[in-house]
Amino acid sequence: MLFHIKIDMNVTIKDVAKAAGVSVATVSRVLNNSATVSASATEQVNNAIKELGYSPNFLGRNLRKCETNVILAVLPSTEHSFYNDIIRGMQVAASENGYDIILSTSNSNYNIEMRMLNMLFNRTVDAAILLGTQLDVAKLKELNDKYYIALCCERVEGANVLTITVDDEGGAHAAVENLINYGHKKIAMISTTGSALSSFDRESGYIRALREYDLKYDENYIYHGTYDYENGEKALDYFMSLPEPPTAIFCISDLLAAGAVKAAISRGYKVGEDISICGFDNIQLSGIYTPGITTVAQPCYEIGKTAVNELIYNISHSHKYSKHIKLAYKVIHRESVGKAKN
Amino acid sequence: MLFHIKIDMNVTIKDVAKAAGVSVATVSRVLNNSATVSASATEQVNNAIKELGYSPNFLGRNLRKCETNVILAVLPSTEHSFYNDIIRGMQVAASENGYDIILSTSNSNYNIEMRMLNMLFNRTVDAAILLGTQLDVAKLKELNDKYYIALCCERVEGANVLTITVDDEGGAHAAVENLINYGHKKIAMISTTGSALSSFDRESGYIRALREYDLKYDENYIYHGTYDYENGEKALDYFMSLPEPPTAIFCISDLLAAGAVKAAISRGYKVGEDISICGFDNIQLSGIYTPGITTVAQPCYEIGKTAVNELIYNISHSHKYSKHIKLAYKVIHRESVGKAKN
DNA sequence: CTGAAAGCGCTAACAG
DNA sequence: CTGTTAGCGCTTTCAG
Numbered sequence: 001m002l003f004h005i006k007i008d009m010n011v012t013i014k015d016v017a018k019a020a021g022v023s024v025a026t027v028s029r030v031l032n033n034s035a036t037v038s039a040s041a042t043e044q045v046n047n048a049i050k051e052l053g054y055s056p057n058f059l060g061r062n063l064r065k066c067e068t069n070v071i072l073a074v075l076p077s078t079e080h081s082f083y084n085d086i087i088r089g090m091q092v093a094a095s096e097n098g099y100d101i102i103l104s105t106s107n108s109n110y111n112i113e114m115r116m117l118n119m120l121f122n123r124t125v126d127a128a129i130l131l132g133t134q135l136d137v138a139k140l141k142e143l144n145d146k147y148y149i150a151l152c153c154e155r156v157e158g159a160n161v162l163t164i165t166v167d168d169e170g171g172a173h174a175a176v177e178n179l180i181n182y183g184h185k186k187i188a189m190i191s192t193t194g195s196a197l198s199s200f201d202r203e204s205g206y207i208r209a210l211r212e213y214d215l216k217y218d219e220n221y222i223y224h225g226t227y228d229y230e231n232g233e234k235a236l237d238y239f240m241s242l243p244e245p246p247t248a249i250f251c252i253s254d255l256l257a258a259g260a261v262k263a264a265i266s267r268g269y270k271v272g273e274d275i276s277i278c279g280f281d282n283i284q285l286s287g288i289y290t291p292g293i294t295t296v297a298q299p300c301y302e303i304g305k306t307a308v309n310e311l312i313y314n315i316s317h318s319h320k321y322s323k324h325i326k327l328a329y330k331v332i333h334r335e336s337v338g339k340a341k342n
Numbered sequence: 343m344l345f346h347i348k349i350d351m352n353v354t355i356k357d358v359a360k361a362a363g364v365s366v367a368t369v370s371r372v373l374n375n376s377a378t379v380s381a382s383a384t385e386q387v388n389n390a391i392k393e394l395g396y397s398p399n400f401l402g403r404n405l406r407k408c409e410t411n412v413i414l415a416v417l418p419s420t421e422h423s424f425y426n427d428i429i430r431g432m433q434v435a436a437s438e439n440g441y442d443i444i445l446s447t448s449n450s451n452y453n454i455e456m457r458m459l460n461m462l463f464n465r466t467v468d469a470a471i472l473l474g475t476q477l478d479v480a481k482l483k484e485l486n487d488k489y490y491i492a493l494c495c496e497r498v499e500g501a502n503v504l505t506i507t508v509d510d511e512g513g514a515h516a517a518v519e520n521l522i523n524y525g526h527k528k529i530a531m532i533s534t535t536g537s538a539l540s541s542f543d544r545e546s547g548y549i550r551a552l553r554e555y556d557l558k559y560d561e562n563y564i565y566h567g568t569y570d571y572e573n574g575e576k577a578l579d580y581f582m583s584l585p586e587p588p589t590a591i592f593c594i595s596d597l598l599a600a601g602a603v604k605a606a607i608s609r610g611y612k613v614g615e616d617i618s619i620c621g622f623d624n625i626q627l628s629g630i631y632t633p634g635i636t637t638v639a640q641p642c643y644e645i646g647k648t649a650v651n652e653l654i655y656n657i658s659h660s661h662k663y664s665k666h667i668k669l670a671y672k673v674i675h676r677e678s679v680g681k682a683k684n
Numbered sequence: 685c686t687g688a689a690a691g692c693g694c695t696a697a698c699a700g
Numbered sequence: 701c702t703g704t705t706a707g708c709g710c711t712t713t714c715a716g
Contacts, residue, residue: 058464060693063401103445122400402709
């Protein structure tokens with residue numbers, strides 16, 4: 001019988017056992033600290049490992065243990081510096097629990113996302129965290145029944161899935177309240193079409209703030225578009241062409257805010273004086289832009305860390321606790337917001 | 343004998359075989375299209391698969407085949423939108439060849455990078471692509487001897503490893519030539535300390551352009567710092583305090599260029615008139631900034647695609663061809679560069 | 685065209 | 701404290 005043999009076939013636990021003069025079981029034991037092994041045997045094994053340059057094959061281990069200790073995080077893209085700290089938080093939490101995080105990107109495409117989730121189905125990973133999913137409630141429920149999953153940054157209505165986000169509603173409320181405190185009464189908002197509930201929640205916060213301060217809520221003051229920064233430009237033009245243009249604009253993202261700022265500057269407005277603009281997310285760009293863009297920071301590191309910790313808690317308790325954890329935001333003051341002109 | 347049984351034990355190929363009334367071998371055959379199976383058997387198997395919701399366990403498959411068809415890409419971080427198109431290119435090339443790409447981030451930390459490379463050692467992945475590595479030549483050689491690896495975006499001197507980058511030297515040369523064509527004669531450069539050869543190569547291109555146009559090369563005109571955009575600000579202040587300040591600045595990255603632009607604006611200079619600033623990379627930011635930042639675009643998508651294609655070529659030929667492929671750059675004109683004042 | 689069976693590398697139960 | 705051995709799920713040879 002001839003099997004396909006890789007040229008660079010690695011040394012296996014068997015080779016180590018032979019070299020160390022012990023059984024594979026003993027090697028496995030020192031590898032995993034799983035039972036008491038005599039000092040001498042331990043030493044022999046460790047020497048053999050070093051000599052042979054042995055590194056355990058996790059395919060064998062994982063197959064045997066029915067677990068990989070790997071969690072997959074599916075990102076829409078790596079375009080937003082925003083995700084970087086979330087990932088860092090995930091990695092730290094994972095590392096503390098003996099897990100690893102691997103990433104993949106879906107380009108916000110349902111099919112690609114499902115393809116990535118194959119790793120869940122084919123047992124390449126133990127669990128998955130979705131950062132902004134394209135899947136609908138039904139699909140998520142199906143997944144959550146069979147596997148360990150979590151949503152991060154973006155909730156899905158009715159999905160009974162572990163979810164970690166910033167307090168979107170509260171953050172938006174605080175952002176608008178801040179504009180109001182700067183004397184603004186005509187406050188518009190740039191939001192997105194589509195089903196993202198973070199946008200919806202931020203709209204809710206915006207509306208609540210207006211109500212609380214007895215400012216009129218005008219539907220013409222909400223612009224809906226895509227996430228592209230060009231939409232920030234379009235929105236600005238739209239708002240400024242209104243019979244009664246706003247003096248401040250709250251945007252559901254920094255990218256849209258940057259687009260609005262860019263357009264405002266090019267149309268000759270002084271941002272922070274003629275028009276105040278506030279974003280959301282606190283991506284790197286908003287600190288670098290001239291003028292600096294006032295925004296609402298998400299606790300990215302904390303979000304990532306919490307998502308992984310909760311997910312691992314679920315795994316280790318063989319249970320799917322599906323709470324929605326909302327973490328605290330923080331308003332970041334920069335130059336794009338200033339006192340309202342009268 | 344009692345083994346640890348996972349509660350949610352998945353259906354296996356055995357269950358499918360039983361349900362379909364065939365052997366596991368036959369199931370495997372239809373799963374892999376690996377041999378002719380009668381139409382009726384095929385149908386029965388497919389039905390059973392559907393009914394049971396079967397999904398093959400890749401741990402078993404991979405263990406058996408000694409391969410995973412997964413390539414790991416190790417990113418320094420996901421902070422740069424820059425990587426997004428590279429990853430897209432990688433995914434497309436991988437997908438076309440039956441591979442998957444998984445990502446991880448190293449935070450430019452040697453230990454984390456090595457930890458990620460464990461996936462290579464423990465056979466969780468077939469190959470790895472390093473985008474900006476912390477490993478030295480010796481380590482890279484060692485890895486390249488034992489595994490399939492490639493360098494992407496950042497070469498390492500003396501490492502005989504498959505490498506794909508943009509033509510850094512040529513791109514920098516073109517950027518500086520462009521400044522010269524705008525009438526600039528006093529051209530400074532913001533570069534980085536440390537060992538990144540992309541910076542080194544871009545300096546070489548800068549110097550070659552100066553020489554070719556008989557402009558004097560002045561060491562005081564090169565500022566070395568970290569990659570943080572704050573260094574762009576510091577560099578600008580330094581240059582402008584020189585007895586003979588430059589009229590144009592070429593930066594090895596858009597982030598540094600943005601820092602310089604920000605500082606210039608805040609010091610009252612008109613960017614594109616009083617001072618021209620050119621970046622490198624064409625990250626999203628440079629198009630959004632006001633003024634738009636002139637830069638050198640890397641063919642990111644192509645770089646990622648090429649890296650994966652070449653790597654898979656190596657794998658499938660069981661050989662480590664270690665050429666360095668340099669792909670074409672493109673100068674992107676925006677407002678941050680204008681005619682030199684006299 | 686199909687089934688039996690070996691074995692990928694590893695862990696863990698069991699017996700000693 | 702240690703060795704033997706079954707078996708995780710899968711692919712593939714070999715024989716029919």
